[in-house]
Structure formats: C-alpha cells, structure tokens
Amino acid sequence: MTYHAPTFDLKFLLDHVVGFARVQATELFAEATPDMTEAILTEAGKLCDEVIAPINRAGDLTPARLENGVLRSSPGYAEAFRAMAEGGWISVSAPTEYGGMGLPLTLQTAINDMMSGACLAMQLNPMLTQGQIEALHAHADETLKALYLPKLISGQWTGTMNLTESSAGSDVGALSARAEPNGDGTYAVTGQKIFITWGDCEFVENVCHLVLARLPDAAAGTRGISLFLVPRNLPDAEGNAGRANSLKVVSLEHKLGIHGSPTCVMDYDRATGWLVGEPNGGLAAMFTMMNNARLGVGVEGIGIAEAATQAAVAYAMERRQGRAPGTGTIVEHPDVRRMVMEMKARTFGARAIAFANAVAIDMAHATGSAEWEARAALLTPISKAFGTDTGHEVAQTGIQVHGGMGFIEETGVAQLARDVRVTQIYEGTNGIQAMDLVGRKMADGGEAAYRLIDEVESHSDQVRAARLELAEPVWRAAENLREATEWLVEQPMEDRFAVCVPYLRAFGLVLGAHFHLVAALAGDGARAGLAGFYIRRLLPEHESLLVQVREGGQGLFALSVEELASA
Numbered sequence: 184m185t186y187h188a189p190t191f192d193l194k195f196l197l198d199h200v201v202g203f204a205r206v207q208a209t210e211l212f213a214e215a216t217p218d219m220t221e222a223i224l225t226e227a228g229k230l231c232d233e234v235i236a237p238i239n240r241a242g243d244l245t246p247a248r249l250e251n252g253v254l255r256s257s258p259g260y261a262e263a264f265r266a267m268a269e270g271g272w273i274s275v276s277a278p279t280e281y282g283g284m285g286l287p288l289t290l291q292t293a294i295n296d297m298m299s300g301a302c303l304a305m306q307l308n309p310m311l312t313q314g315q316i317e318a319l320h321a322h323a324d325e326t327l328k329a330l331y332l333p334k335l336i337s338g339q340w341t342g343t344m345n346l347t348e349s350s351a352g353s354d355v356g357a358l359s360a361r362a363e364p365n366g367d368g369t370y371a372v373t374g375q376k377i378f379i380t381w382g383d384c385e386f387v388e389n390v391c392h393l394v395l396a397r398l399p400d401a402a403a404g405t406r407g408i409s410l411f412l413v414p415r416n417l418p419d420a421e422g423n424a425g426r427a428n429s430l431k432v433v434s435l436e437h438k439l440g441i442h443g444s445p446t447c448v449m450d451y452d453r454a455t456g457w458l459v460g461e462p463n464g465g466l467a468a469m470f471t472m473m474n475n476a477r478l479g480v481g482v483e484g485i486g487i488a489e490a491a492t493q494a495a496v497a498y499a500m501e502r503r504q505g506r507a508p509g510t511g512t513i514v515e516h517p518d519v520r521r522m523v524m525e526m527k528a529r530t531f532g533a534r535a536i537a538f539a540n541a542v543a544i545d546m547a548h549a550t551g552s553a554e555w556e557a558r559a560a561l562l563t564p565i566s567k568a569f570g571t572d573t574g575h576e577v578a579q580t581g582i583q584v585h586g587g588m589g590f591i592e593e594t595g596v597a598q599l600a601r602d603v604r605v606t607q608i609y610e611g612t613n614g615i616q617a618m619d620l621v622g623r624k625m626a627d628g629g630e631a632a633y634r635l636i637d638e639v640e641s642h643s644d645q646v647r648a649a650r651l652e653l654a655e656p657v658w659r660a661a662e663n664l665r666e667a668t669e670w671l672v673e674q675p676m677e678d679r680f681a682v683c684v685p686y687l688r689a690f691g692l693v694l695g696a697h698f699h700l701v702a703a704l705a706g707d708g709a710r711a712g713l714a715g716f717y718i719r720r721l722l723p724e725h726e727s728l729l730v731q732v733r734e735g736g737q738g739l740f741a742l743s744v745e746e747l748a749s750a
Contacts, residue, residue: 242443268338299486315342382447484574532695
C-alpha cells in the first residue's frame, strides 16, 4: 500500500471551497501568499511521501517498547521526527517571537492531514507538542514561555497532556493528583496518569508534561483543578535539559492500533512542576490545548480516510474478478464503484468541514471577531466527531473493497482500521463532542448555528440557476436542520443529550453537502459528479437522523436496569 499526499486536493479546497483567501487577506497572515502556500504543501507532501509513510508499517509490526525503564521507539521514528523538526513542520503556526513561522493554523491543519495519512502513530507526537505550544503561549508566565517555547518549537523538546486517571476519565473533576507548594515558586506534583500519548521518547532532549492536579484545600470537582508544567528533565541554569525529575513511565498499554505511538502510564512522585495560568484555573488552560487537539484529531480521521480511499481505489483498479466490462477490473462492478465513490465523497465532505473550522480559528485570531470565534467553537465538535466517524467508516469500507485480502494484514488496510478507531474516543469521545455541540455551543440559543445555516441556504439560493438539480436538495436539507435546531434548543438538556449524536451527524452531512456544492461550481466535471453522488445518495441520511432528534429522550429508558442486564 503506497500513500501519496493529496496536495492538489488540499490546494483546491483552500483556494475554492473554504475561503482561505480571507485569511491571506488579513494583516496578521499576509505572508501566507498563494505561492508560499503552494510551496509549503508541496514540500510537506514530499516529506510525507518519502520519509513518514515508509515507517507506518514498521511501527505497527515493531511497537514502541519499554526496556529497563527506557522507552525505545519503532524503527525509523527518530529519523522521521528529526526530519519534521529540522524542516520546521512542527511549528508552522507557532508564534514568531519564539521561533515559529507564525503562519495560519489552516496550513498546519493541511500538513497534519497529510502526516496522519502517512503515519498516524508518528503524527501524534508533533500534534500534542503543537497543542502545548498554544496552551503555554496563552496561559504561561513570561519566564516559562521564554524557556520552553523555543525548545518545543524547534523540536528539541516535545509536549504531552496528562488528564486521565484510572478513576477520572471523561469526568475530569474526579481526578486526585495533587500539587503542594515547595516554597520557591515550584510545586511537588504527585499522582498517576494513564493513557498518556508519547509520554516519553528517547530521540528528544526533554519531554514536557502538562499535568492537571489539585492544590491543597482546593474545591471539589473541576473548580479545584490547576495546571502544572512538569518536565522529564529539570532545566539547568543555561536552560538545557538537566537532571531527571522524579517521574517515570510505569508501563505501556497494549493497544488495538497506533502501535508506534507509546501510550504510557505515568507516575509522579513529588515531581517538580510550575503552575501554568491561575490557581484552580487549570481546566480552562488545558482546554486551550484540548480544543487545538480536537480539530487535530478530526483531521487524523480524515487523513486515515484519505489513505484508505487511495488504497481501495488502487486495489479496485488492478484486481480482476468476475466479468467486468471496460478495464476488466472490479472497479467496473456497480457495488465496488458505489463503495469507492462513497469513500471519496465522505472524505471530501469531512475534510472541508475541518478546514472551514481552521479558517474560522485563523479569522478569529486575525480579527478578534466574536462571530468568527463562535463559528470556530461551533465547528470544533463537528470537525472532531464527524471527521473521526468518517475515518472509521471509510477505513471499514476500504477493507470491504479489498474483500478477503482486506482481512489480511499484509495489505495494510486492516492497520488503517485499527489505527483510526481510537480517534473516536480520545480527546473527548464523540458522544461528548455531540453533548458539547447541543449544550455549551448552543448556550447562545443557537445563534451561531443559525448563522451558519443561513449561509448554506443563501449560497444554495444564489446557485440554483446554475446547479438547480444539486442546489435545491441542499437548501431543503439546511431548512430541515434549521427547524430541528429550533425545536432542539427549546428542549431540556437531558432530552438534547439523548439525541445529540444523530443531530451532530445530520449537521455534518448538511455541511458536507454545502461544500460539495461549492466545489461543483468551482471545479471540473469530476467535482460535479462527486457532489451529485454525495447530495443525491448520502445527504438524504440527514432526514432519518432528524426524525430521531425529534424523539428526544423518549424510549431510551424504556427498559429497567434489570431488564437490560437480563439474558
């Protein structure tokens, strides 16, 4: 299986579908010219094709391991990371005052998309560092920023986030890790954290952990959580990684996929740490990193969907089976053609949503507009959940296209399905993303959602003359979504939560149709053909989903706990 970075498709999306030109027109991002954008996509694509993709299978077959307390990475990972760091690919959107390029997050998102398709387990490492850079830049004091940001941006040091404990998963407020003042401005952090992605690696000078913990006498729940920066090695007087801190990797998890990415159990035994942000304000500070990561994880799902689609199309165009016309390969069979068309159409729709999300984040940063901030916040849970659901579904379809060979590990498509599965779980499960969408993101009474729906309807109205057969169903779907939203925001929160997952998926389907329609008008016949497939065959799914939404919480508790447990 050979992956090729989809640089042409990414550039088309930026230039013609998600409005990246608005970002380029701002003063903040004026350096992101079309020529620079094309050069960045081209060079990042070469890195993914030539350096990162070749290590993907090795990471699956030879997982990261712990030997006598030292973490050993998979073959080729150290070299791939060095190439990422030396090329500046970790810090494309990082602040210039600390050594970053200061370019739009949208470009970093495109790079992360390609890296995810090339090797998801490797891409997780820089993605978490990028999130830590953003969190420290937003919340740390000047001393911490001056010491840590240049090292993280250069790739000399890497970053992690430590939230989860054995008794505190999605319920972060139940965590028990504690931090006690040392009297010198530092804190002694004690506790155990689980599911820590890239909790250690031997090919960087230092690994910097952002750890949630409680100060003495802190309030219960999320109001009593603070955030601490706890490095593996304590910086010396010159700012270099010095003596070891009192923390260690206890063990590595044995996982379904992403074997090249070490998932660590971390133990902190009065480890020295520094407070980031305000006391008891740790969750707000950590959410800066988590929101960055949620868009990043959505893009991970999309990158895997791209890789699975490429593999399926390549196989379908060379496999001969049955009496197929034309090329004589299975791509000529109607059901195989249906599957590969669906893979391509779903991947494009999800990718467009994620890139529109990145554009909204960039516009919010560049303009300070509250409307852009609300748009970015609204799209984040949709990008994460819809993108990763798409990755999972497309990877499963990719196995089906391969038939029996898809169940054989050597083809590589089974690895894609195993690797992408966790993206629907970490950084907040997709159910939690849906709850966030109908809860926090609609605390405005749905205003941000209505503004986005207005844009979809307005665009459909404008293009009816040119694309009546495609514009009309998109307009109707947006109106259905509006009516469902009006009903939903009037319901009590428990009823909203009961139907949040079908609502989010319906929202994603409608947005995907909108972006396909935009692409059909801007592109060639192939773009129009793919848009027609999505709008006629996939968009109708939104209707049944919205029927579910109207049910609210009815029927979910029709069976008692005892009846659920009965055989």
